[in-house]
Amino acid sequence: MRRILxxxxxxxxxxxSRIVGLFSQRGYNIESLTVAKTDxxxxxxxxISTRGDERVLEQITKxxxxxxxxxxxxxxxxxxxxxREIVLVKMLAENNEQREEIKRCSDIxxxxxxxxxxxxxxxxxxGTSEKVEAFIDVMRENGNIIETVRSGVVGIGRGDxxxxx
Amino acid sequence: MExxxxxxxxxAQMVVKSLEELGVKYLFGxxxxxxxxxxxALFEHQAIEHILVRHEQAAVHAADGYARATGDVGSVLVxxxxxxxxxxxxxxxxxxxxxxxxVLSGQVPTTVIGEDAFQETDMVGCSRPIVKHSFLxxxxxxxxxxIAKAYYIARTGRPGPVVVDLPKDIVNPLIKxxxxxxxxxxxxxxxxxxxxxxxxxxxxxxxxxxxxxxVLYTGGGxxxxxxxxxxxxxxxxxxxxxxxxxxxxxxxSGVHPQFVGMLGMHGTYEANKVMHNADLIFAVGARFDDRxxxxxxxxxxxxxxxxxxxxxxxxxxxxxxxxxxxxxxxxVLQQVLDLIxxxxxxxxxxxxxxxxxQIDQWREVDSLGYKKSPEQxxxxxxxxxxxxxxxxxxxxxxxxxxxxxxxxxxxPFKKPRQWxxxxxxxxxxxxxPAAMGVKLAxxxxxxxxxxxxxxxxxxxxxxxxxxxxxxxxxxxxxNNSSLGMVKQWQSMFYDGRHSHSYMDSLPDFVKxxxxxxxxxxxxxxxxxxxxxxxxxxxxKDKLVFLDINVDPTAHVYPMQIKGGKIDDMxxxxxxxxxx
Numbered sequence: 001m002r003r004i005l006x007x008x009x010x011x012x013x014x015x016x017s018r019i020v021g022l023f024s025q026r027g028y029n030i031e032s033l034t035v036a037k038t039d040x041x042x043x044x045x046x047x048i049s050t051r052g053d054e055r056v057l058e059q060i061t062k063x064x065x066x067x068x069x070x071x072x073x074x075x076x077x078x079x080x081x082x083x084r085e086i087v088l089v090k091m092l093a094e095n096n097e098q099r100e101e102i103k104r105c106s107d108i109x110x111x112x113x114x115x116x117x118x119x120x121x122x123x124x125x126x127g128t129s130e131k132v133e134a135f136i137d138v139m140r141e142n143g144n145i146i147e148t149v150r151s152g153v154v155g156i157g158r159g160d161x162x163x164x165x
Numbered sequence: 166m167e168x169x170x171x172x173x174x175x176x177a178q179m180v181v182k183s184l185e186e187l188g189v190k191y192l193f194g195x196x197x198x199x200x201x202x203x204x205x206a207l208f209e210h211q212a213i214e215h216i217l218v219r220h221e222q223a224a225v226h227a228a229d230g231y232a233r234a235t236g237d238v239g240s241v242l243v244x245x246x247x248x249x250x251x252x253x254x255x256x257x258x259x260x261x262x263x264x265x266x267x268v269l270s271g272q273v274p275t276t277v278i279g280e281d282a283f284q285e286t287d288m289v290g291c292s293r294p295i296v297k298h299s300f301l302x303x304x305x306x307x308x309x310x311x312i313a314k315a316y317y318i319a320r321t322g323r324p325g326p327v328v329v330d331l332p333k334d335i336v337n338p339l340i341k342x343x344x345x346x347x348x349x350x351x352x353x354x355x356x357x358x359x360x361x362x363x364x365x366x367x368x369x370x371x372x373x374x375x376x377x378x379x380v381l382y383t384g385g386g387x388x389x390x391x392x393x394x395x396x397x398x399x400x401x402x403x404x405x406x407x408x409x410x411x412x413x414x415x416x417x418s419g420v421h422p423q424f425v426g427m428l429g430m431h432g433t434y435e436a437n438k439v440m441h442n443a444d445l446i447f448a449v450g451a452r453f454d455d456r457x458x459x460x461x462x463x464x465x466x467x468x469x470x471x472x473x474x475x476x477x478x479x480x481x482x483x484x485x486x487x488x489x490x491x492x493x494x495x496x497v498l499q500q501v502l503d504l505i506x507x508x509x510x511x512x513x514x515x516x517x518x519x520x521x522x523q524i525d526q527w528r529e530v531d532s533l534g535y536k537k538s539p540e541q542x543x544x545x546x547x548x549x550x551x552x553x554x555x556x557x558x559x560x561x562x563x564x565x566x567x568x569x570x571x572x573x574x575x576x577p578f579k580k581p582r583q584w585x586x587x588x589x590x591x592x593x594x595x596x597x598p599a600a601m602g603v604k605l606a607x608x609x610x611x612x613x614x615x616x617x618x619x620x621x622x623x624x625x626x627x628x629x630x631x632x633x634x635x636x637x638x639x640x641x642x643x644n645n646s647s648l649g650m651v652k653q654w655q656s657m658f659y660d661g662r663h664s665h666s667y668m669d670s671l672p673d674f675v676k677x678x679x680x681x682x683x684x685x686x687x688x689x690x691x692x693x694x695x696x697x698x699x700x701x702x703x704x705k706d707k708l709v710f711l712d713i714n715v716d717p718t719a720h721v722y723p724m725q726i727k728g729g730k731i732d733d734m735x736x737x738x739x740x741x742x743x744x
Contacts, residue, residue: 009354010354013301014289014299014301017290017293018293021293021294025294055481055485058481059478059481059482062477062478063478065477066476066477066478068297068298068318068352068354068355069298069354070354071353071354165353
């Protein structure tokens with residue numbers, strides 16, 4: 001099962017490598033990982049999308065929590081939450097048919113064309129990972145993808161639940 | 166009030182001053198380029214005694230032995246590059262057994278980090294998977310706080326090794342900065358719990374008192390938390406059998422009538438039987454590791470499991486606990502005893518009597534029995550003789566292999582911290598340097614290093630350190646001219662194909678000991694064993710290397726059958742063959 005872990009940790013050199021190292025050392029997998037400092041600059045927030053059953057997730061959560069730099073860990077998918085991911089897709093747009101198809105699809109998915117050249121359109125799309133994947137699938141069928149880049153998932157709990165120190 | 170003036174010190178002086186203020190007595194180390202300034206600050210320093218080892222791995226094992234015997238944090242100082250990487254095996258050893266250590270490693274100047282400078286290695290990166298935490302300090306004024314935090318993290322919660330990497334430019338003697346050693350450590354992201362949750366304690370006590378066939382299965386957590394008194398009180402109060410892991414030996418006295426022996430791969434028949442037939446396993450400071458459980462799918466099917474551990478990751482990692490209790494062994498056992506006392510709860514003494522009569526039948530199997538020979542010394546006999554000669558009071562360190570198991574099985578440890586071995590990592594070469602650390606801590610106690618002809622050669626160079634500092638440990642070399650445990654497995658599971666487990670051209674250990682300035686003795690006749698050992702221990706001020714030629718065919722029994730239940734075991738027969 002896919003799970004999303006939210007980790008609040010000290011914004012210090014080496015902290016990220018401890019998290020990544022832990023995952024590889026203990027054989028846990030990482031589907032995506034995002035990291036950046038928070039509104040409090042002394043803290044970083046990491047969002048990791050991983051797979052595993054209940055027991056594996058319990059171990060991962062406990063192991064991450066055990067790291068000295070980590071303040072809080074929460075499995076986001078345990079409670080109602082909002083998750084988002086950004087994808088940038090660069091596509092061949094050499095003729096009108098291609099250009100229109102890209103424009104039509106990105107409108108349907110509420111994407112935006114953010115870069116245009118004579119032969120290339122680049123589309124930005126924001127949504128859940130599911131939506132991002134659906135969009136990529138459609139574009140792949142159109143057969144004119146040059147390159148894609150995904151941000152990985154970020155997520156936040158709904159309502160007043162917050163991950164605070 | 167007058168404000169105390171902050172002294173201005175160099176980084177190197179800060180390192181030494183911090184260690185001194187933190188109460189460090191022994192620093193095990195080896196100098197080199199990156200730490201020359203720190204060594205200069207140590208020169209003629211009175212409060213800290215530096216022990217110059219002959220290999221950095223031994224520095225860590227010595228500090229580790231010191232930590233295991235005393236309960237204090239062990240301290241190590243090495244240079245960058247090879248000095249640092251040589252400590253890795255020692256750090257991993259301490260990490261696996263949860264031993265508090267601080268390893269200070271030199272580093273190339275911050276200005277050249279990442280440029281593949283001479284003797285540069287990413288020590289924080291290399292050691293990351295085997296440390297509890299690590300620091301790369303980048304400013305001189307941060308040194309005292311980093312060191313104070315390192316000691317705090319190493320000894321609190323589940324103890325473990327901490328690395329502090331110190332670049333050369335920040336310990337420059339010409340640059341002074343304000344020295345501030347924090348008195349109280351407060352790390353917002355690190356709050357180890359010690360008290361168990363009252364609701365979980367209540368559940369645990371109810372299960373414990375209603376069980377008909379309970380067992381206390383305890384490990385190294387009892388030793389590191391100094392919870393031996395509480396464990397013994399609880400066992401006695403409810404008349405429950407106790408089994409210890411390899412790391413937990415001495416947690417209850419080895420001669421206590423309720424002690425059923427070590428459990429697991431080379432556990433006693435009765436210990437593994439008690440576990441398999443128990444209806445309640447009350448585990449404290451143990452981690453259900455694979456050398457205990459055997460096949461986890463067949464593990465103790467009838468038991469409810471209460472698991473007490475200071476580290477939540479140990480709970481339900483391999484075996485699902487029914488009642489998890491997160492907390493330090495000492496505090497939780499106190500809470501359990503308090504609740505039993507306060508609520509005036511007791512268990513059914515008739516049921517316990519029935520349980521004990523069953524256990525006594527298992528004991529009759531005498532699974533540690535072995536046959537002696539008039540011609541050859543049996544390795545088991547060496548350990549029994551050691552017990553007799555030292556009145557059971559020696560600190561015993563060991564290396565890894567058959568001799569380690571024999572020492573664990575045939576030397577009943579009366580007190581915690583008496584048994585010092587590399588249980589988790591299984592590090593050959595641990596015994597001698599660990600014994601040095603122990604002997605420095607307790608110069609008036611017997612300290613014996615039980616080793617083998619394979620293991621002793623992995624850190625034999627420390628014989629020189631022993632001479633330099635006058636560390637008269639006794640080396641009990643159980644010599645079978647082979648890598649005994651490897652050979653045993655090859656005999657049992659590889660059709661006797663003894664691939665590279667024979668030690669050809671061993672050195673003459675007696676002459677070797679003499680060459681290093683010590684006393685060497687050799688014995689091969691069973692009739693002379695005790696005399697020779699008594700002579701060795703009578704030489705209080707001498708390191709004696711006792712080379713004992715034993716029966717090379719001896720196997721360690723009992724032994725669990727791979728893939729089976731915890732109590733599926735091969736036993737020895739009285740004539741030495743398998744049962």
